[in-house]
Amino acid sequence: MTPVYRQILGSDFDRLHPNVAWRYSIDSTSGVAQVATGIYESVYITSALPPPFWWHYAKRNALPAKSSRMVPFTQGHYCYVDELGRECLAVLRAFEYTTGPRNLNSLLVSGRGGLVDYFGDGPELLYPIEPSVTKAGELLLESGPMRWLGRGPKVGMKGMFSAQLKYIEGWDEARQRFRCDATVRNPVIGELLHFRGWFTAVDQACTLRDIPDEAWPLTLVDRED
Template sequence: MTVISIDPDPRPVPVAGSPGGSIFRAALGAEFERLHPELRRRFGFSSADGIACLGTGRMEQVERGARLAAPFLRVAARRNILFPEHGRDVPFTIANYAYRDGYGRETVTFVRTFQFVRPRRFDATMVASPRAGTVVDYLGTHQHLAVDLRLGVSKRGGLVVSSAAQRVSGWVGAPVLPELLAGRAELHEWFDEAEGRFRIRVRVVNPVLGLVAGYRGWFRAEYPRVGAEGVPGHVRPVRESFRR
């Protein structure tokens, strides 16, 4: 049995996202229709649809940047936020489930597993944002960091994501992290019609350290039904936070 704790908040919590609506469709608006049909399928479902998107593939390259970033990555790995390993041709899976969290927010899991000798996970849960063109990304098992993600669509119908403001979630009045402490992420995911699979490229950089981490590769997706048992406990965070 998985127990999920919720940070107490004495104020009424608004429910983000319309019932049954995809958070990505809501964020992109009319731009959502410019996505490749396979990306519209992948990012167009919600908790009302009773399906998941499970991807299996390989990361052709997993990068680790400056040595100075290694201590941070080792600590972050304890909470499934990045990791210090690197390599080539690494088996990879991603699990996307949509559900309503303890605050009533429409939520999508992004649980990425990299099969090194010691498997590593990079976990996130994304929720709708009141800011047009963005979603809020909570990182790790305990949602310690809340990151605004700006969404866009590339010329080939891919999804382009860039990180903006970052906060330590759960702190009342938590300030935006200074630029020198933040890791700026850039993601591009698109569908390769010739190979019949999704391709993805991610880089995380810091203004002082330069490259912190990155990966690029491919995966194929399937869309199983979510049964009466609901969303598996192992893909949900241990603690849920409400960004203040």
């Protein structure tokens, strides 16, 4: 199989910084997972949305739980082919808040029309993803408007109610580590959330049996838009 980002980026994948390309070169046939550890220097969720909104989706591992600073985290990448034959990259994040760990899980799928990212255990949220490579060799992910999948609070998804994701990951040559910055914005409220910081990563042997249960959503969803 071909790694999900290489499938979409094609020859542009080779313009990634070599360390970023290494990060995203595993697939379901690689026999490895990748484990990252680092610090989110800033985690932010807006106060413009009611607390029950954040409680609901944080409990379902679809959004960060709360704002904080200097939050240690781990992140695992696991690859497999799902029951629909789609190459998948599961990203399992654990925010180590002082009040206890909270998770943010997503599943990136190479779908029929491109990349789709499902967030949460349900899954709860869907983002269509458009990847690209910056001049500095960073991986840039930009989304279309978020779609709601779960049973939680629902509002319209267009115009003033839309929420779009931007994620950028690159290599910090001076400090010999990766940097990442994820932001979700709304055209009216502005920034809804962000988490940004740095990490290092290693490969580790991983068979299908070793992949954590959390890498599979509770429900197989074939909706991609």
